[in-house]
Amino acid sequence: MPSFLPQTPFAPNPLLLFGFLLLAGVVGGEVVQRVLAVPRIVGYVVIGLLLGTGGLDVLDARLTREAWIFVELALGLILFELGRRLDFTWLKRDAWLAATGVLESALTFWLLFFVLTLFDVSPLYAAVAGAIGIATSPAVVMVVAQERKAEGQVTERALNLTAINSVISFVVVTMLLAGIHHEYRADWMTVILHPVYLLLGSALLGLLSSVLVVALARWLGKSGRGHFVMTLSMIVVTIGAARLLELSVVLALLAFGVLSRNLDRRHDLMPFDPGRLGQMFVVVLFVVSGASLRVEDLVAGGTLGVVFVLTRFFAKSLGIMSFTRFSGVRPGTAGMLCLALTPMSALAISMVRGTTELYPEFGTKLAAIVLSAVLILELLGPIAVDFALRRAGEAVAEEKPAV
Amino acid sequence: MSGARRRPESASGLHKTTVIEMMNPSELEFSSSAGPTMGVELELQLLNSRDYNLGRDAADLLALLEKTGHPGAVKPEITESMVELNSSVHTSHESLVRELQVLRDMVAEAAERLNLRVSGGGSHAFHDWSDRRIYPTERFQHLLKVYGYLAKQFTIFGQHVHVGCPDGDAAIYLTHMLSRYVPHFIALSASSPFQQGSDTSYQSSRLNTVSAFPLSGQIPFVQTWREFTDYFERMRSLGIVESMKDFYWDIRPKPEYGTVEVRVFDTPLTVERAALLGAYVQTLARYLLAERPRAPSRDVYEFYRYNRFQACRYGLEGSLIDAYSEKRLSLQEDVLATLQIIAPHAKELGADAALQEIAAGVQEGYSDAAWLRQVHGERKSLNDVARLQSELWMGRTKVHA
Numbered sequence: 001m002p003s004f005l006p007q008t009p010f011a012p013n014p015l016l017l018f019g020f021l022l023l024a025g026v027v028g029g030e031v032v033q034r035v036l037a038v039p040r041i042v043g044y045v046v047i048g049l050l051l052g053t054g055g056l057d058v059l060d061a062r063l064t065r066e067a068w069i070f071v072e073l074a075l076g077l078i079l080f081e082l083g084r085r086l087d088f089t090w091l092k093r094d095a096w097l098a099a100t101g102v103l104e105s106a107l108t109f110w111l112l113f114f115v116l117t118l119f120d121v122s123p124l125y126a127a128v129a130g131a132i133g134i135a136t137s138p139a140v141v142m143v144v145a146q147e148r149k150a151e152g153q154v155t156e157r158a159l160n161l162t163a164i165n166s167v168i169s170f171v172v173v174t175m176l177l178a179g180i181h182h183e184y185r186a187d188w189m190t191v192i193l194h195p196v197y198l199l200l201g202s203a204l205l206g207l208l209s210s211v212l213v214v215a216l217a218r219w220l221g222k223s224g225r226g227h228f229v230m231t232l233s234m235i236v237v238t239i240g241a242a243r244l245l246e247l248s249v250v251l252a253l254l255a256f257g258v259l260s261r262n263l264d265r266r267h268d269l270m271p272f273d274p275g276r277l278g279q280m281f282v283v284v285l286f287v288v289s290g291a292s293l294r295v296e297d298l299v300a301g302g303t304l305g306v307v308f309v310l311t312r313f314f315a316k317s318l319g320i321m322s323f324t325r326f327s328g329v330r331p332g333t334a335g336m337l338c339l340a341l342t343p344m345s346a347l348a349i350s351m352v353r354g355t356t357e358l359y360p361e362f363g364t365k366l367a368a369i370v371l372s373a374v375l376i377l378e379l380l381g382p383i384a385v386d387f388a389l390r391r392a393g394e395a396v397a398e399e400k401p402a403v
Numbered sequence: 404m405s406g407a408r409r410r411p412e413s414a415s416g417l418h419k420t421t422v423i424e425m426m427n428p429s430e431l432e433f434s435s436s437a438g439p440t441m442g443v444e445l446e447l448q449l450l451n452s453r454d455y456n457l458g459r460d461a462a463d464l465l466a467l468l469e470k471t472g473h474p475g476a477v478k479p480e481i482t483e484s485m486v487e488l489n490s491s492v493h494t495s496h497e498s499l500v501r502e503l504q505v506l507r508d509m510v511a512e513a514a515e516r517l518n519l520r521v522s523g524g525g526s527h528a529f530h531d532w533s534d535r536r537i538y539p540t541e542r543f544q545h546l547l548k549v550y551g552y553l554a555k556q557f558t559i560f561g562q563h564v565h566v567g568c569p570d571g572d573a574a575i576y577l578t579h580m581l582s583r584y585v586p587h588f589i590a591l592s593a594s595s596p597f598q599q600g601s602d603t604s605y606q607s608s609r610l611n612t613v614s615a616f617p618l619s620g621q622i623p624f625v626q627t628w629r630e631f632t633d634y635f636e637r638m639r640s641l642g643i644v645e646s647m648k649d650f651y652w653d654i655r656p657k658p659e660y661g662t663v664e665v666r667v668f669d670t671p672l673t674v675e676r677a678a679l680l681g682a683y684v685q686t687l688a689r690y691l692l693a694e695r696p697r698a699p700s701r702d703v704y705e706f707y708r709y710n711r712f713q714a715c716r717y718g719l720e721g722s723l724i725d726a727y728s729e730k731r732l733s734l735q736e737d738v739l740a741t742l743q744i745i746a747p748h749a750k751e752l753g754a755d756a757a758l759q760e761i762a763a764g765v766q767e768g769y770s771d772a773a774w775l776r777q778v779h780g781e782r783k784s785l786n787d788v789a790r791l792q793s794e795l796w797m798g799r800t801k802v803h804a
Binding site for chain 1 (some may be wrong): 467518
């Protein structure tokens with residue numbers, strides 16, 4: 001063989017991987033969507049499942065790990081956007097919305113913890129699983145809302161409640177890290193300082209980024225294109241910095257979003273809409289999420305997964321139904337919110353992975369409890385959100401002609 | 404008045420579908436209004452607080468307002484991004500402005516509970532008309548079916564001023580006579596310089612959208628209420644209209660209220676300015692009905708569209724062809740001269756302070772459109788224009804009437 005020819009076996013490179021994931025998602029998602037008439041993101045997940053370790057093993061464990069960086073990029077982008085939706089002044093004016101968020105999060109945690117221990121899950125695992133269960137998938141709610149061009153009280157409230165429960169979930173999981181470290185007899189410095197470092201460090205990184213983004217926006221002056229590229233670059237830099245510093249991409253980007261809106265008193269930063277670029281990352285996000293799940297998990301997790309899903313839905317509904325009516329919204333809004341908050345997806349997987357990286361044994365056991373529920377909700381969640389937004393009359397029915 | 408008088412529409416329209424009402428002849432009976440009363444309707448913009456584009460939450464806002472209760476009425480409009488505020492009937496500018504302020508505060512507070520903003524102005528600066536959705540009532544869905552995309556483009560925001568009339572003949576007289584002053588009304592209220600993300604170069608671009616409708620324009624040159632009802636019956640028997648609502652005229656009689664309704668105003672940026680415009684129409688009406696200074700002239704309509712264009716395009720800096728003297732006048736000077744002429748009637752109505760405030764604004768060349776352009780010049784972003792516009796209407800920043 002002449003030396004200028006590529007040598008076999010071919011080594012896949014990141015670009016090829018990214019392009020392949022996109023292509024598989026777009027083509028496969030379209031096929032699944034046409035055959036099953038479900039939201040497109042369900043199609044991406046199904047394709048991921050099919051290609052992943054549980055399916056054809058095209059995306060084996062190593063490739064899925066390599067592709068995870070794209071998931072973090074996509075998730076970071078979405079969490080930033082979600083954070084920008086969270087408006088402190090609104091929470092002050094409608095305190096019942098904030099109260100709903102806290103109540104449904106607390107109920108979800110305690111009920112999941114209680115029910116899982118009934119099923120002989122040891123308390124630490126039950127607590128961490130419960131804490132992960134608090135969070136609604138920001139990606140699913142955001143993407144379905146954007147795809148449907150949904151707008152209205154159900155959409156806005158679902159997104160704000162998702163932002164609230166994502167923050168609470170992350171904080172609780174991080175605090176429980178202390179328990180996990182203790183379980184594995186880490187030194188007391190690690191037990192105490194690791195959670196503190198994660199929480200404070202990520203929040204501080206988010207704060208730094210938001211101060212910088214607003215300052216840059218002011219310096220650039222109002223220019224839609226300029227602000228778009230600058231904001232995007234700040235998002236990518238923040239994600240990279242969070243990884244470099246072993247901080248949490250999730251919390252850092254959420255904090256970045258929330259603070260960049262709520263600290264920008266002079267409204268220097270223009271609205272950020274990732275548009276088609278965002279859609280591209282969404283495809284990869286859901287394909288890789290699907291690939292990191294296995295249908296065997298569902299069989300192994302079995303009843304526990306179903307119990308997890310039902311308990312979580314009941315707890316969230318109880319919280320939402322108790323307080324939403326005081327917000328002065330129309331009757332029926334609360335019911336639609338219960339459905340809209342069901343999804344679990346990449347955020348949950350990412351939190352499980354976080355523990356796996358520290359203590360593989362712990363992570364594997366936790367995965368058995370949580371991931372079967374995530375698998376169920378990856379498939380049902382988007383359908384529930386889609387139904388809720390359409391039923392609420394907030395999704396646009398007619399499609400515009402293509403241009 | 405017979406029992407056929409139409410009920411005022413319910414406050415929110417949520418539980419009541421506004422059916423295309425079939426008028427029976429007695430509904431064309433003109434109910435008499437005592438004295439020169441006035442009432443104001445304001446079409447308002449509902450914005451989200453994220454990028455200040457139009458929202459779609461009218462139904463939620465109306466439901467919340469119905470729960471809390473308020474004076475006047477708040478109703479749905481053709482798309483889900485609009486609501487309409489109605490004052491009750493007033494005899495004085497002072498009581499009108501007070502009621503509008505109360506209504507404004509209630510609407511602003513309810514909107515903020517839903518994370519919405521409310522804004523004045525004749526147009527939204529950058530919304531895309533094709534994103535609009537028709538408010539789900541039978542009448543509005545019917546309008547979409549009839550007018551197609553025009554129904555969605557009709558997401559523009561006007562102020563209507565009603566003035567009371569003693570009888571139908573007086574209403575016809577007043578309608579014709581007020582037509583002479585339509586350029587005043589347009590220039591004083593102009594607040595729609597931006598449309599679909601661009602500067603239109605007009606002071607009021609909103610009326611260009613209204614002109615696209617086949618039944619827009621002016622009342623025919625009838626002289627009595629009898630002649631008018633004959634005209635209406637003919638149009639109805641030909642199936643061109645079903646009710647008075649189908650005429651999108653600049654000024655039209657409203658027999659069931661006993662009023663003449665001026666519809667050319669852009670919604671001003673503040674309720675205070677809306678009340679000033681109400682006082683101006685009320686005073687003009689009192690002057691015209693009491694003094695009957697001139698007879699209606701067909702010539703007014705000869706120059707009507709030119710004069711209307713001048714006011715839309717240039718505002719107070721435009722010119723006006725006076726049909727009676729056949730002279731070209733400066734619109735700004737003509738408004739000031741008119742304010743002088745009607746000043747005695749303003750005193751009678753207690754509207755002299757209001758009219759002086761208008762005069763002061765005209766002298767310094769103030770217009771809402773110019774304010775919007777100035778904000779855009781300073782902030783360089785239409786999102787910021789929409790945001791500051793809503794803060795101004797909601798009373799969250801210093802008011803410039």
